[in-house]
Amino acid sequence: MCSYPSKSLNSIASKSYDYIIVGGGTAGCVLADRLSTHGVNSVLLIERGPVVDSWASRVPLISSNFQDAKSPAYTFNSVPLPGLGGRSLALVGGKALGGTSKLNGLIYSRSVPGEYNAWESDGRVGWGWKHVERVFEKSENCLSFGGSPGRGTHGPWQNQTIEEIHFKPVQLNVDAASSMGIPQSKSNDPDASVLGWSLLDATIDQQKHRCSTDTAFLPKSIVSRRKNLSVSTGAIVTSLDIEPVTAETDILRVVGLHLEDDSDSKKRYHVSCVKEVILCAGAIGTSQLLLLSGVGPQEHLTTLGIPVLKHLPGVGAHLQDHISVPILFKVPITDSIELLMGKPITAIKEFLKYLFLNGKGILGQQVQHANIILRSNLLDDHGQVRKHIDRSELDSHLAHNIPDIEVMFLPVNPTDRKFDGLAKAYGAFSYLCTVLKPKSFGSLRLASSDPRQQPLCDLGTLSDPEDFLPLRKALRLALLLSEKLRNTGYPLQDLSVPHDQSDAILDSFAKENAMSTYHYSSTCRMDTEDRFGVVDDELRVHGVAGLRIADASVFPQIPACHLQAPVVMVAERCAEFLLKSE
Template structure:
């Protein structure tokens, strides 16, 4: 039997993987196979924006991971939703379009990652984007990813902006332009009132390409590595184990948790950890699964009456919901188009900060325990997260199978300075939510009414903090001994293997991570093509005898 071969095999059809598949298959002379363990990433549960409330707290299109016990969170286990379908986490996220701060990327470059400064990555953000409103040098208007203003027409936005003005904060209508500090209403990845996931932007328009094969419900078991070269992938589908082979490269885009897992199960990682599980070591790379980190986040929650613009469990709310569904079907507008986290922005915890180190997400519903704990009535919430945490954790495997539970440890608040910065963030956010603009609608402060002293703030932060869904760093790009990939995203010590997703971030960006994950893949495509052209050029010279 002839073995199944492709030029490129992509592991993971998430935010980055869909970009790779869509862009690489633009060349009809290149064959591409995309492997996705989840489903098709379409249907109303993905397309209707507010349906994310169904996926986040459940296992619908969601891995719904749990962390190990967190010492910094008083021994609690955290919750880590991750997308499990084509589009990955862009199919279940809050769709907030944020790139991070320019200094994030300049810092990456300063760490030795040539080509990753802000001015060098900006063209890839622009290339990916189709912004429906903003037309300037910072934005793109012809890319696959549709970016729009919210269509919810939510009156709570005006209250939030009034509160921001009351507290003296600058109002921004673009967090991805010349400046980042300030508060405002977020732009989102919408198209015609529907979610624009990475799959919808980059993959679905090209499903008929003959050189593009997309396999769903295909669970990668390991990367096949022979003599230090990645030659293919073993995956399981419909109970059958299959092997496919890559003529050029294997591209690992399984995300910040599963990319290091697949590397380790393939024999690439810390040799002592691999040997402890009886895994044959293909290459000792101690940084695999290290440097894992995330934005620690705290949520204020308030009860309000069943006022327009809020979701909740009430008779009045149910009647309004039916009206909103009818409007959505007719116009593609209204509350059904909400991303919930409609407003927010970036603040400094203290004036001496060189750039904003706090991000707020104002939510038009009551959020408790990742929407897994429900409350009768209506509410609003406000997240505050620390953007540049110093704490570092790990991703570890618990066995030799892809089905063995991952040991996910973001190690929140391990560095005491993270907790102290969050104390400052708590105070700023609490003051914002106590503004006159909210006083006539807030009926009860559910979680923080009696929290006053710094010690009480520290206690509740440890009791109620968790992720804001921005895990990164576990296959970091760099030049030090703990780096996993180089600046061209090639895995050290293994030829024809790259990692292309948020796991390569040496430090988490100051903001949401979806747009950067898409940018990383856009840039990777250019590097892959450049490197392949160089190989072809050398091979041609060898053939004609110009190279000994």
């Protein structure tokens, strides 16, 4: 098997390209494919991480274990967070071609139409549901619901719903949800209500392999065939090369990039750009690079001795993440993913099933099989579904009806906490209670002018007290579900559970147990410059010509979903903006 046709830095150095894409992650692979399709433009894609194409990287369940030392991930800690009593949270991001789509939970979720209608009503021209629905369809090959409204069947990016539920507590919870007045909803149905539980779409292909964006959009066959496309891995972009358009004006333009070999800081390179540079390095990497290049808040850059080329205070100013709090229970080990570690014979059987029965068994599915997503005002203060709900309150197309809580059913311990006997005497089941539309936000700032040093990330978790309101409802709903399971006789035992359901106890439990959902966004928001925006409605960076951003950093607010599908949509839109201008 031939190796991936990645080009060395020596081979691209001192050359000129029409388009240069910084970051070969979830968005960058999409953009590289779309911009190079017709062979007209020369395109360079630069990724800091390696090409990862091992057998394990293709197995859905195994590749989702980013805590494995071999996982292609950046791992570091946030700054101490005042909202959590000074605790820091572990942060994770993908470091490989394909980025986070190589190691995430595989969930394909778009959010509801009201999400994008809210963007449009807030002034984001061309970003309403009527504009973005076809863009979601364009990239998608939906294997389960291809004939359904709004679902694509001709795109390269495959997803499907695994119908069989392997773990008993997950099945019991979806049964319990139905009994509590929470109906089943089809995942990503644009006309579904904002109250429901779903079996989730996952980016798993027909062979039951992880369908990351490098696999879908930039396979070896495409990169080898397109002479106008160059992919270079193992390269770190240290700064953008930005110059005045003329000596008489303060108008700026990106003309190239400064690079280093990721493994050797002494080897430095430069590449030139003819048309545009597009940043796809994610909410953390993109804002870090802008700051290193002198684009950002003047006072911060001056403190670090970085020359200010463009005072743009919105860079890094609105870092958001979904707020998640896990409630954990002991379950029989055979009812959790920990059986792969605690039951060697069962683990071997699962490997054989996956290998010889077309991806059958637990290895061929995602960790999170089902969830509940709803609008918290549809629950009373005890976590019960309200008795009287007007039909208009369930309309997912309305901008004020965006779901704001999710309860994930996870047959595993999702935290980094160690428990005696876990994976030996018992397994874990958790309700991951999540605030999808947090009011809290933080910021990203540089720790130094060294591009190899991780930036200072303040997620702002629970810094806004309003976030406790939906979080309490999510926690109470999860606790009601757990009681339903116990009432069936299922042996659910407390592992990490609130002592009672008073506001004070739930809030304290949240502060002690909140974790990152690894959904970083909104550090370079799409908005006007006077409202701390960084890009305009066509993703162009304010005040710097020849520079756009296409990743999770441009979301005006964090979407109420897992982020990979909206990120791919943004990359598709960016490609359209660029190609229409030619």
